[in-house]
Amino acid sequence: MKRPQKKTSTSSFGTSGRISHDSSRFYKSRLYEAQGKAAPSSVTENEIASDNLNRIFCKSSEAMEELPDQSIHLMITSPPYNVSKEYDEDFTLEEYRQLLQRVFKETHRVLVNGGRACINVANVGRKPYIPFHAFIAQDMIELGYQMRGEIIWNKGSSAGPSTAWGSWQSASNPTLRDVHEYILVFTKGEYGRNGKSRNSTISREEFLELTKSVWSFSAESARRVGHPAPFPVELPHRLIQLYSFEWDVVLDPFAGSGTTCLAALLTNRLFVGYEKKLAYVKIAEKRIREAQDNLARLTD
Known part of the structure; x- marks a missing residue:
């Protein structure tokens, strides 16, 4: 007979594993005294007009008057x-x-x-290095979001054959070559969402893999998509599977070539996108139409 595993709790010497872990001692520590608490938020969820769903609006997302308060379940974006x-x-x-x-x-x-906001960002420059991810995290917290964590996207060999290593084989001025980007994860209000009467579509294997903080998969080809900086469908697909229920509404306020919207469509979610450049809206709409046609053929 298998013996029940002993529950763990915060320890002065750490714990080797976490099983039904009691972390109350940690969260009562002085480290968390000054941490902001989630502001009270209504549990009401408002519906978006059907004409505004599964659409990409060619306009700035600085004013999304097409969307009522508390109507989006998940935001995924990669800002310019x-x-x-x-x-x-x-x-x-x-x-x-x-x-x-x-x-x-x-x-x-x-x-x-309880809705989540996921932001894919890369840091830039070397003279000096500009840590966009740190600035965005600070700004999001000041806007009232609760930070939930960050994912390191390891692009590995697909990151390109950069030779920007600075002084070759010399300590004079070596330069790090980035092969990673960040995915910053935030929550509005409560940390959790009520899953009653909602269907999660993530498999056991996916869940075990995607709850790790380092993800490894290849980047997307700009030439193939027709956009200077597309992210691969795999990125929003993983976030959608981990952070949303079936038929939730996913928002991308910097939709670009429509990759987030495409991933939402392929995972039985609804989507809304915003993109200022008409040329990219047309690329996104073409990609979505092709995916819809493929799905229709599969169900015929």
């Missing part, structure tokens, strides 16, 4: 990095942060209580 790519604007760092603050403040309005 402001590094002189085709779609970028030449903002100062402060102007760039202010743009994101306006968009993510509006996102906070439309998220349901």
Whole structure:
């Protein structure tokens, strides 16, 4: 007969594993005294007009008047990095942060209580290095989000054959070559969502893998998609599986070539996207139509 495993709790010497873990001692420590508590939020979830679902709006997401308060379950996005790519604007760092603050403040309005916001971002530059992920995390917390963690996306061999290593084989001025990006995860209001009468679509194997904080998969080809900086469908697919229920509504306020919207469609979620450039909206709509046609053929 298998003996029941002993429950663990916070220990002065740590624990080798966590089984029904009691961490109350840790959260009562002085480290957490000054941590902000989640602001009270209504549990009401409002419906989006059917005409506004499964659409990408060609406009700025700084004002998403198409969406009522507390109507989005999950936000996934990769904002433009402001590094002189085709779609970028030449903002100062402060102007760039202010743009994101306006968009993510509006996102906070439309998220349901317990809704999640996931932001894929890469740091840039070397002289000096600009830690976008740190600035965004700070700004999100100041906007009222609770940070839940960060995922390191290891792009590995697909990161490209960069030779920007600085001084070759010399301590004079070596430079790190990034082969990773960040996915920052936040929650509005409560940490959890009521799963009653909702269907999770994640498998046991996926759950065990995706709850690790390092994900390894290849980047996407810009040439193949037709966008300067697309992320692979695998990225939003994983986040959708981990952080949403079937038929939830997924938002991408910087939709680009529509990858988040495509992943939502393929996982039985609804989507809303915002993208300012008409050319990218057309690319996104074409990708979505092709996916819908493929799904229709499979069900015929």
